[in-house]
Amino acid sequence: MSKRYAAILAEAVPKNAKTDERARAVTREKLQGLLAKASRAQQRELRWRIVPYNVTSGGEFITTTANLEGLPWILLDLRGRLQPFLLRIGVGIGELEGHFQQPAKNLTGPCITLAREALDSLRAEHLLLLESRASRISEPQDARGGSHSSSAIGARCPLTRYHSVNFDFDAAVTEICKLQDPLIHKMHVSEWSAFVPNARFSKPASGRRRRRSEDAFDAHRERSGESGQRGLRCRKPLRVFQRAYFAQLMAASAGVQHLITERFLAQCS
Numbered sequence: 001m002s003k004r005y006a007a008i009l010a011e012a013v014p015k016n017a018k019t020d021e022r023a024r025a026v027t028r029e030k031l032q033g034l035l036a037k038a039s040r041a042q043q044r045e046l047r048w049r050i051v052p053y054n055v056t057s058g059g060e061f062i063t064t065t066a067n068l069e070g071l072p073w074i075l076l077d078l079r080g081r082l083q084p085f086l087l088r089i090g091v092g093i094g095e096l097e098g099h100f101q102q103p104a105k106n107l108t109g110p111c112i113t114l115a116r117e118a119l120d121s122l123r124a125e126h127l128l129l130l131e132s133r134a135s136r137i138s139e140p141q142d143a144r145g146g147s148h149s150s151s152a153i154g155a156r157c158p159l160t161r162y163h164s165v166n167f168d169f170d171a172a173v174t175e176i177c178k179l180q181d182p183l184i185h186k187m188h189v190s191e192w193s194a195f196v197p198n199a200r201f202s203k204p205a206s207g208r209r210r211r212r213s214e215d216a217f218d219a220h221r222e223r224s225g226e227s228g229q230r231g232l233r234c235r236k237p238l239r240v241f242q243r244a245y246f247a248q249l250m251a252a253s254a255g256v257q258h259l260i261t262e263r264f265l266a267q268c269s
Contacts, residue, residue: 004264005096006071007107007115010078011060012085013126013157028059031085035061038081048074054105060119062104064096064111068260072253075160080196083189086159088126090119093164093264110165118161126157156185162256169263173256180252183245191245 012027035053042048050065065074071091079087092114096107160177162170 002095003066004068004093005064005066005100005109005111006068007062007064007092007096007109007111008071008075008078008089009060009062009092009112009115009119010087010089011058011119012082013088013159024059027085028055031055031059031061031082034082034085038078039063041081042074042077046077050074051100051102051104051107054103056105062112062115064100064104064107066100068093068264069257071260072256076249076253077196079184080192083192086185088119088122088157089160090115090117090122091160091162092116092118093162093166093260114163114165118163121163122158122161129157156182159184164264166263169259172259176252176255176259180249183248183252187245 012031014024032055035055039050039052042050043052048065048070049067050063053061053063055061065071067074071093075089075091078089092111094110094114096111097109098107101107158177159181162173162177164170
């Protein structure tokens, strides 16, 4: 069986649909700086086998990896390191043409095509959501001033999509992402800083124990002095719902990792 790779194609979700070219250029420049640091951290510190991220002329950025088992952790780590940008990420799992080498934007193959399809589908859903909101504003209101639109209008746009040749896998992961993406929308920069980059995701293939969300919060307490060792206290105590966000994000990533192992890696062993 041919070796499978994962392509990650992503972009920063624009805050305004009418963003001009100057604003997009500033975004690309900021992304390039953050992505350079993310590449070094994921390659050298976390020892994930990825090709350095490349920013395209359209403002997207791309990488490929041979570490399928660590794929959901790569995405979660990337979202934290690229704060304050909100990322829309398409992932393609399949074969890669040519050699696994940089630059990533020059690589071709089914996994690249599938990642492009995944990202395009996310954009299409976002546009439909915006159109639904526009129609809600223009349609007649009821006696209470409310709209007759469905509850989908108030939903958040999806942020993560996996595409592969295994349709059962795609359907299962899509359901997990529907639970994970709303949590990502709710996260703030300060909350990510307690988790990334100080928290270290262990390399899944190495067999070492993966750090849990509680470890990240314990480290955050020690740095902020909440543990009392330095006689200091946090200005804002960590809230229970923040723990829940991290725990659920970790659980969702672990679920995707399990599906990847079951559908793609178990067949090769």
